[in-house]
Amino acid sequence: MANSPSGETVTERLVRILETFDTDRTVQTATEIGRRADLPSSTAHRMVADLVECGLLERDEDQRVRLGMRLWELALRGSRALRLRQAALPFMERVQARVREHTQLAVLENGETLFLERLSHPKAGANITRIAGRLPLHASSSGLVLLAYGPEELRERVLAGPLEAVSPETVTDPARLRRVLAGIRRDGVVVAPGSVEAVSTGVAVPVREAREGVIAALSVVLPRHAPTRPAVEELRAAASGISAAFATQRP
Template identity: 80%
Template sequence: MANSRSGETLTERLVRILDTFGTDRTVQTTAEIGRRANLPSSTAHRMVTELVECGLLERDDDQRVRLGIRLWELALRGSRTLRLRQVALPFMERVQARIREHTQLAVIDNDETLFIERLSHPQAGANITRIAGRLPLHASSSGLVLLAHSPVEVRERILTGPLRAMSPSTETDPERLHHLLAGFRRDGLVVAPGTVEAVSTGVAVPVRQGRGEVVAALSVILPVDTPTGSAVEELRFAAAGISAALGNQRG
């Protein structure tokens, strides 16, 4: 793609525009997009108009802009995460029905925990995560599973810091975290009370591609004083089922 006067490619500017949207910012004006993407007003208006014309963005009746359904459609075609979600959902539904709390599926992306599915019970406790939401790898039970089973170079990069505290119970000491990760790999389990919110405990297990690499983390979020035994049993049963099903897939 051609470079702008700043040296950026068109692709880089397009990604900056799309990155201005988030789970807590789903609709914006063109001026807000330009400001958040650090683009000149004329450039922002031209690029937003072009993205609307091709369906990647949409305008509402007030001329505010949101992500377009065509972007969602393109993202799902042949997506690795879509196949993972499809395989995992029946097992997640069983966990959610039995535990009656938030049940989540997460993967590692760009050194962060990316949540790709979540099922919730109407009476479930507090949980800040959202589908397509992200958290630091060291902060949540899902992230700790993914970090524990990630390549050595990823762990070293994350442990170099800085390690942001999400709550007073978030472990941010690299040496202690290093030892904790070794235990998580050994046990195939993370129980993390209060690491994201003081009122909640995250319980997570790894999901493998068959018997191979860890490709996801499956977790439930419990009220902090809830016993974890039943959740651990259900999660391990579900993760084994997902891993077996993934191992039987080809392509």
């Protein structure tokens, strides 16, 4: 794609526009989009209009802009994430029904933990994660699993810091984090009390695929002092089932 006077490609600017939307900011004006995407107002209005015309963005009756259904449609076509989520859901539902707490599926995406799915019980405890939400890899049980089994280059980059504290108990000491990751690879599970919220304990296991290694993390978020062994057993059984189901869906 052609470059702008700043040297950016059109594609880079389009991505910046789309990235101004998040789970807390679902509707914006074109002016707000331009400011957050660091684009000239005229450029932002023109590009937003183009995206609306092709359906990737939509306008409401007040001329505010939201992500369009066509973007959702295109994202799901042949999506590996969708196939993984479809394979996982029956097993996640069983875990959630038995543990009766938040059950989550997460993947490694661009150096962060991306949550693909979350099931919750009405009486489940605190949990800040959301579907399509992200957290630093070192800051949740799911992320710790993905980091432990991820590429060595990524692991060393994260360990080099800085390690942000999401809660007072998030592991931010590189030496300690290295030991935690080694323990995950040894035991195939992590129990992380207070790493995201003081009142909760995250428990996570890897979801494996024969040719690709660990492709996801399956986790539950328990009340801080709840027993973890039953959850670990449920998660391990579910992760095995997800791996087998996903294998049958490969294109």
